[in-house]
Amino acid sequence: MSEPDLLAEIAAEAERIRSDGTLPPGFEDEIAATFAALAADPAALEREARAAGSSPVERLRGGLDRRARQLVGPPIRSLQRKSFEKMVAVRDASAVRRLAAREQAGPLLARMGALTRRALGAAGRAPVAPLPPALSHDEAGRLVDGGLEEFILDSLAGIPAGPLLVLEGEQGFIGRRLATRFTLSPAGQGGGLFGPLRRCSAGSLAGIVLSGREAGGFEARLLARLVASRLRSGGSAVVVSDEPSWRARTDPVSADLVSTGPINSGTWLYLLSAAGLEGARVRQSEDRSCYAVAARRPL
Amino acid sequence: MRPARIDQLLPSIVGRDAVGHHTLEAQGVLRSLGFVSEIYAEGIGREMWGRAHPISELPRLPPGRQWLIYQASTGSRVAEVFAEHPGRKLLDYHNITPGERLDGWLPSLAEELRLGRRQMAELSGAVCYAFCDSAYNCSELRSWGYRHSAVSMLMLDRANLARRADRRLSAALGRQRQAGETAWLFVGQLLPHKAQHDVVAAFAAYRKAYDERARLRLVGRRRVPLYADSVVRLADELGVGDSVELLDSVTAAELVALYEGSDVYVCCSEHEGFCAPLIEAMHHRLPVVAYGAGAVPETLGGAGVLLGSKEPALVAAAVRRLMKDEALRLRLQRVGLERSEDFSPRQARRAFAGALEQALGAA
Numbered sequence: 001m002s003e004p005d006l007l008a009e010i011a012a013e014a015e016r017i018r019s020d021g022t023l024p025p026g027f028e029d030e031i032a033a034t035f036a037a038l039a040a041d042p043a044a045l046e047r048e049a050r051a052a053g054s055s056p057v058e059r060l061r062g063g064l065d066r067r068a069r070q071l072v073g074p075p076i077r078s079l080q081r082k083s084f085e086k087m088v089a090v091r092d093a094s095a096v097r098r099l100a101a102r103e104q105a106g107p108l109l110a111r112m113g114a115l116t117r118r119a120l121g122a123a124g125r126a127p128v129a130p131l132p133p134a135l136s137h138d139e140a141g142r143l144v145d146g147g148l149e150e151f152i153l154d155s156l157a158g159i160p161a162g163p164l165l166v167l168e169g170e171q172g173f174i175g176r177r178l179a180t181r182f183t184l185s186p187a188g189q190g191g192g193l194f195g196p197l198r199r200c201s202a203g204s205l206a207g208i209v210l211s212g213r214e215a216g217g218f219e220a221r222l223l224a225r226l227v228a229s230r231l232r233s234g235g236s237a238v239v240v241s242d243e244p245s246w247r248a249r250t251d252p253v254s255a256d257l258v259s260t261g262p263i264n265s266g267t268w269l270y271l272l273s274a275a276g277l278e279g280a281r282v283r284q285s286e287d288r289s290c291y292a293v294a295a296r297r298p299l
Numbered sequence: 300m301r302p303a304r305i306d307q308l309l310p311s312i313v314g315r316d317a318v319g320h321h322t323l324e325a326q327g328v329l330r331s332l333g334f335v336s337e338i339y340a341e342g343i344g345r346e347m348w349g350r351a352h353p354i355s356e357l358p359r360l361p362p363g364r365q366w367l368i369y370q371a372s373t374g375s376r377v378a379e380v381f382a383e384h385p386g387r388k389l390l391d392y393h394n395i396t397p398g399e400r401l402d403g404w405l406p407s408l409a410e411e412l413r414l415g416r417r418q419m420a421e422l423s424g425a426v427c428y429a430f431c432d433s434a435y436n437c438s439e440l441r442s443w444g445y446r447h448s449a450v451s452m453l454m455l456d457r458a459n460l461a462r463r464a465d466r467r468l469s470a471a472l473g474r475q476r477q478a479g480e481t482a483w484l485f486v487g488q489l490l491p492h493k494a495q496h497d498v499v500a501a502f503a504a505y506r507k508a509y510d511e512r513a514r515l516r517l518v519g520r521r522r523v524p525l526y527a528d529s530v531v532r533l534a535d536e537l538g539v540g541d542s543v544e545l546l547d548s549v550t551a552a553e554l555v556a557l558y559e560g561s562d563v564y565v566c567c568s569e570h571e572g573f574c575a576p577l578i579e580a581m582h583h584r585l586p587v588v589a590y591g592a593g594a595v596p597e598t599l600g601g602a603g604v605l606l607g608s609k610e611p612a613l614v615a616a617a618v619r620r621l622m623k624d625e626a627l628r629l630r631l632q633r634v635g636l637e638r639s640e641d642f643s644p645r646q647a648r649r650a651f652a653g654a655l656e657q658a659l660g661a662a
Contacts, residue, residue: 006604006620006627013616017508027507028611031500034536038529039403078353085349298330 095222096194103192148292149177151283152209152238155294156182160234162206167193174211174240182207197226205230211240220263221271228275231297237277239268240292268293301659302366302387304335306358310375311342312351315551317456317575318372318393323350324454325368325391328648332655341377354380362386369422371395374414382418382425389658390429390445393453394436394572394594395419400492405523419443428658430651432573435594447661451654452647453573460582460639464556472560481505481513481622484561484585486554486576487568488522489545494609495519495530497567497590501614503537508612509619515539516557518546558583563618566590567609574598578642581635586628588617602638603631 017023152174156164163185166175175184185205187196193210208227227237265282273280277295284291307326312319322338329336338351354377358365365386369378372393381388398413423444430451431437437448476482483502487493495517502515521527527545534543549557558564564580564587571593578598580587587603589595596605604617621628640646 007606010604010606010617010620011613013620014610014612017504017616018612022508023504023612024507027504028500031503031533031537031611035496035500035529035533038532038536075355078355299333 092222092225096198096226099219099222100192100195100198103195148240148283148285148290151292151294152178152240153181155236155238155281155292155296156207156209158234159206159236160232162204162232162235164207164209165196165200165205165230166209166211167196168209168211168240174209178209193223194226197223197230200230202229203232206232206235208235208237209240210238211242220267221274224268224271224275224277228272228277228297231277233297233299236294236296237272238292238294239272240290241265241268242290265291265293269295300363302334303364304337304360305329305366305368305389305655306336306386307338307368307370308354308357308377308381309338309340309370310373310377311344312338312340312347313342313344314346315456317453318370319344319347320456321391321393321454322370324644324648325370325651328651328655332652339377341375357384359385369426371415371419374411374416374418378415378418378422382422388422388426389655390419390422390426390440391451392419392429392431392436392440392448392572394432394439396490396492396570400570401490401523404491404526408523428661430654430658433594433597435597436572447658449654449657450650452642452650453575454644454647454651455575455578455642457644460555460579462551462555464559465550465552466556468553468556469560472556475514476560476562479512481510481563481618482561483513483515483618484518484557484564484580485516485566486518486557486564486579488519489517489527489530490522491526492568492570493519494567494569494590496533497609497611497614498565499530499534499537499539499543500611501565501567501609501618502543503534503539504611505615505618506539506542508615509622513542515543516546516561517543518549518554518557521545521547554579555583558585561585563588563621564603565614565618566595567614568592568595571595571598577603578639582639584632584636586621586631587635588614588621590614600638600641602634 018028156178162183164178164182165185166178166188168174175188178184185196185200187199197208208231210223210227231237265284269280269282272293272295276297278298280293280295282291282293307322307329309318309322312322326336326338339354339357340347340351341354343351343353357380362385366389367381367384367386368389368391369381370391370393371378373395395415396412397416398409398411401409401412419440420443423440426445427447429437429440429445429448431440431448432451432453434450437450440448472482483498483505485493485495485498487495489495498515498517502513506513517530531540531543531545534540546557558580562585564577564585566574566577566587566589568574568590569592573594577587577589577595581599581602587599589599589603589605590609591605591607599605604621606613606617621631
């Protein structure tokens, strides 16, 4: 805004405070002189010049230092970065192996658990009733929450040609529903999360749907990275949470801090985005007991 | 022929840096247009690991298959890598301050800037098209012999705009304003050409003439320690040392609180290629009083009080007018907000994509 009237009025006001003694005479000149004196402090300038290496010997030494840094710095930084990335990759691979092995041992442990429970039951202790699953379907196999089903199908629309890996809990009705539209990867039949994903090669899947399997803390972060690496360009990942019981048990933050899941939808959004997927979005079921999160690998 | 990939080069990329953020945004635009696009830099901040590659890994595809964009803001060896590469070359010029302005303060930085401007002149024959943040930057390129250039837009870091203000700081600033203190603000690295010393001088005149309770906050990294010391000592000499705060490093939320908790943004800078803080101030409805140097007039776009001189009495009188004239203040807040919308992410991405299409068409 530089209207002539406004600027003229401002200039007149400046002139007034100069001439009527509001500002002491010579005030502005004094400021300029004060700053010039401070700026021309020879001792300070000398210090700066010394820091920059202005004597011939120091200049030479500074030049050699800089040249050495130029030569050695980038390779060292590159090595540091690569070794850090390698360390993360090794740590992740080892954790995936460990988790896959635990998954394989799962059915055995479950059978042992059942035997133990029977033994305890025989001793008079009541068996613990399992929590009912939140996701349910009608006779035709459709998810009762139509909005959630629509969201899953919408997220998988336009994925590239290739197999869709569906890893879900015992019900398996999402896989049955999707089998009519997509080619399902056989890797999803064996159970577990990390094992099937580990068996698929990098960039081989057009889509991944995870549902009804608990994963929290470090495992969830690892899972997000594994999912992102297995997707083809343009492929989609959908995570469906059908375990509402944690909401009743604890607040969302505490739930996310538990080492085994499930976690909040917002945390999945973050994890999938941090793993390199884009367009992450979330859909809550109508009764807010379950949610689905979807994201896509960039083209 | 349309290239398969368009890669970007820059001297260094770190978090919360305007050019670095612009480069990441540009990568998004390039990828959305179907190009393979990676970022290569000599210095890569830890937070950018995985998002940028070392310059030594820059691939060399046959001519025509690969184009390069150099994000230029200082002198660097990366400009030499860019010049020697066989790919077609585009330049995104964010302005390089003339080295003379730093000569008496930090000779090493002055030399780096001089190198940068020399490199810009030398690249004029090799670059087929240049984008600039402002018409002012384009005029500098033309003076070095660049024939094809267009004003694009700096894709601003929205963190300073969209984030919510720090509540504790907001409350503290609110209490000070309720007590009747006028709060001045300037945001930018402490560098001689940003002329924080002139803001201090004008502030001293304002306190003497109008309001002894006024406060000034200078937010920005002390890039040149000698200059920062001189600004502090000037404030002490003028008797306003207790009312001038130098805030070295603030979070985005704190910065938003400072914009929202101030009465006026005062800029006396002598050289600006764009001046992003003006947009941030206008976005937060903070009226601007600025000296019209470099690209400041075109960035303001008529939405602030633009002065032809930065004599302390004149700047002080302009701030006084703003504080007394509520109609003027409200008008500036309204037009300032409208002006800041011109730089929305959508507009900026569209401008960048448009400039890129022009460059592809011109090749």
